[in-house]
Amino acid sequence: MNNPIIDPLQGDFPEVIEEYLEHGVMKCIAFNRRGTLLAAGCSNGSCVIWDFETRGIAKELQDKDCNAAITSVSWSKYGHRILASSANRTLILWDVATGEKVAQTALEKAPLQARLYPGSSTPSMCLVCPVYSPPLIIEMKAGTITALPASVSDGGDGLSVPSRNKVFDETTPHIPACFNKHGDLVYLGNSKGEILVVDHDKAQVRALIPPAVGAVIKNIVFSRNGQYLLTNSSDRIIRVYENMLPTKDGLKALDEMDETLNDLGWVEKLKAIGSKSLVLYREFQDSVTRIHWKVPGFSGDGEWVIGGSASKGEHKIYIWDRAGHLVKFLEGPKEALIDLAWHPVHPIVVSVSFSGSIFIWAKDYTENWSAFAPDFKELEENEEYVEREDEFDIMPETEKVKDSEANQEEEVDIITVEHDSTFSDSDLSQEELCFLPATPCPDAPEQQDISVGNSLKLVENNHSVSPLSADAALNGLAMNHESGHVEGIDNSPAEDTSGRLKRKRKPSEKVLESQAEMVKKPVKKAKPSAKALKPKDKVVDEDNGLSVSVDEVSDDYYR
Template identity: 55%
Template structure:
């Protein structure tokens, strides 16, 4: 049933697996704002920075104190910093260009997801979502943290904010990770709870400004904003992805919420016992509007890490089923356009390229698959006015088509080109997508690559087979300390063979048999005793008559086998 409902040529979305990236066991990935660099967290505690244009490794960030698997990676707005969370309850902030660690702190719980504040250029404040507790607002500069509210309850005319989930009768906390994320401005945080609600919380005040009830009332697992901040996606435990529209402005969001809050208070000031929670829900519906939902009606599968395309026109949902690598792509209006099927490996993370129709998905084996659009080359249009026909058409000749002097009113007017005008080749005209991402010349788009030795030079230095050399180059990395330089990892057998080849002058790698002690004694006695009469006659006879090819070959065999014991 992998048949698109609408014409697939109308949209730019991936269709086939173009390439795959493999280095260690990758667990999570993230693009920078322009998609030129791809960060991947591995199971050994390291973070790999891929140059996505060349598909090569530009950096390897490794902290000796972190040896646990990475749970999430997040870029700063301009790409100079990278936040990494691991299963050892640590948060590490890196300077990507200098490859230096800025700060590292340890939380009380393992953070499943962590993201940096999108407001400042060099952020130090981050949002951490622990495994079984409320979200934390952490300042990496001094290590301070603040717990965010996850629920609101009514008691009389006042409301109580609960910073931690409710406990069971035995006193234990439920295993329900809370989803939270910054908005585009960085002034608000959207927190999803287990009651199917989204709380709008202020970053500086931790005040709850509104509540958005999600249809279904199921546990919210993911909250994702598009790059423009206009639309929001939620992934709930009821196997449904829901789309919301953000009605708040991009700037001065807190002032807008204060105006809406005061308007609600003035409207309901005559009510003595007005429900505060209902007032917060009214404010929330004026901030975020529910649009539609996306789901697989037939299979009712769970979804993993939904995301938007770079322009926000397409919505991607990854199947969370085991042994299944499926990507569902919907149009924002609700139409299913494509189902991508990959290898029989479960998906653990997926991201969409910010500016191109490319999707990168990570499987449980640690391999990242690059999905791209299947472009079909068409070389039929040789002339600018050439028109390709799908079928035969009757051609109607114009009256003056073959006249030498056609009418002046039907001649195409040539464009006037000012050849003396100056052409600006230094400044880059920003596109709409770059403008959305607040692009500037201070952004980190590329990193200098580490040069690797040429293959021909390695073959001249090491007399090994090309296939073996290619395998060693593919497995070796310039960032591994335990790898021999020049990309050649020699085994004891290879070292012995190479040493023998060097003793022979490098001309042959065959080994010569060493004569035994008895054979050497027989050879010495033979050299000492004089030649017999038969030997002299045979030597005379050999010199007297012409030698044949058979005689020469037999003499060589005698010389080779003489003195050896078989």
């Protein structure tokens, strides 16, 4: 994005509420990598997956043993798995395509946040931030749990597992943590305001960024491209740091810096490496009201910073550019905001209210009719049109069509695939799950009976159709004119030319009653026409029951 030539009032950010989604009481949301599916955790323990293109429910994941509220949902890199953490201290890893559980783990304390390892297409390892406990690295299939250090001591190893009295208090129920882009490092922020860079394989602190003010860090988020890190502190300031490490092989870069600083002490070395790893880029706050922030984050391309208000009863969203200017202020319904997510590709923001509804914020596009034709002119009000004298005159062709300047002999490359900058790290050999197939639901038998009954009532009200033909058309009946009886069409399963079986439909009680009445009721034969009879043919006179020849039939018979 070229910021100098873009009007900040016309940027690529949402402006109005486009739509809202409702399904139970939803608590947390997360987009998949492409933004085609939206996962929402509900208060009843289910995880609903919305098709974001059609705004319909694609699948619902429900564990019969879990009825506690979902606290967080996390997608795997290619969308094949979803991790859901619930308030009853359980983690469930789902297979999205089949809807089956891959693994389940029980914890000692309730997890407030859980994130899947981004370095694998089908991960079973995750980063969990429980309440009043240090962050954990959990291998769900193997069942191993590793606690990460949340502070640096003056000891030789530089590790210390935090105690509740020193690290946790009422204002910080958990220590926020997140993976970097490729998952080889974990960044966490503690109650002292420090940012620690941890090697989660060895559970060792590799870098320390000293606190700016000493405020408690409540949220920590990486941008999608891995270039910026965001923290939300208790001093009501959102801070953005620029990541100086390479997005790939960041651990290797830390090893190289560690070798060059062997002459320093352990803590001094960590601070020196931290100063080269993260650099404070910008601070964002509401200098007027000084409100707390509930959920901060980045846009999909990392150009915008977003913050959701944590004030009770307010649904306010602030949007800044990376230069620190407030470019948009969004105010929603009179319901508290509890979660927020920016679409990975489009300028769309999705927020969750306290009542459990999802609001979709989108850009307010204005119609530009001049885009259809260059000479099209939009009028603010009606104007009288004055026709030119030669406007509709037939003019001879004065100019020939210019030859195309394109090189006709140049070969066009249709094989090379250009990488999308948004998904430049995609593995083309890995199949990505972007959409879920829709499964049609057949109508219940009760609904079929109701539809047949409604059709009978409609036909009875229509006087232009005879009752017999209407019932025969609706109920699948056929009349045998020779015997005068009504016979039902055989609906038993039979093979047709395509090799499929016909569906057998069970008639309702009204249909059976109508069939019985029609069988008892005699059917009046149609009178033959005079032209169709020969002179020697016999017909029955209905008045006296005598059989007479055609010559003896009076003209009144055919009237």
